[in-house]
Amino acid sequence: MKSVILYSSSKKYGNTAHSVQTLAPELQADCIYLDDYEINDYCYNHTNSDDGFRTLFRRLLNYDHIVFASPVYWYAMTPRMKAFFDRITEFMDDEALQPELRKLRNKRFSILSNSIKGAAPKCFIEVFQRTCEYLGMICHSQIHHQYPFEGDK
Incomplete structure (x- = not known):
């Protein structure tokens, strides 16, 4: 199974990078730092299609297993990860892009999280x-x- 970790x-x-680097060798996974990409917020008229989202999304389609990794920020994923998920809507809205979206079917996904708590909140996982x-x-x-909480190191 060809794996990638998108974090x-x-x-x-x-800490998230540390978690990713711990898991990656076990999965023999490629790692992609999402925050290196310019990914604008979802826009109903799709005027932001020239950013890095579509290229990155298409790259992920080459994998069988996608691990989504994020720290828990106020019971939620990072803003960049949320923008990534919101932008998937473009592939639902546009008939020409829908066949690419369907390539996600039957792919595996995992969730890798970290926080100062012993478990991720249910609402975090559910999204x-x-x-x-x-x-x-x-x-x-x-x-x-x-x-452990390390302050502003």
Whole structure:
């Protein structure tokens, strides 16, 4: 199974990156730092299609298993990860793009999270899980790492 870890965090080399680097060798996964890409918010008239979203989305379609990794920010994923998920709507809205969206069906997804708590909140997990399952993806695993609070290091 060809895997990729798509991760986002305000700290490129912080706790989320550490979790990603721990998991990647086990899965023999490629790693993509989402925050390196310009991904604008979803727009109903699709005027932002020249940013990095479509290229990145199409790149992910080459994998069988996508791990979405994010720290828990106020019970939610990072803003960049949320923008990524919101932009998938473009592939639903446009008939020409729908065949590409259907390529997500039966792909596996996993959720990799981290916070100062022992588990990710249910509402955090549900956003990933419900969205991916709506797209026809199959949940492979959920992994959570607990890190001590380190302040503004």
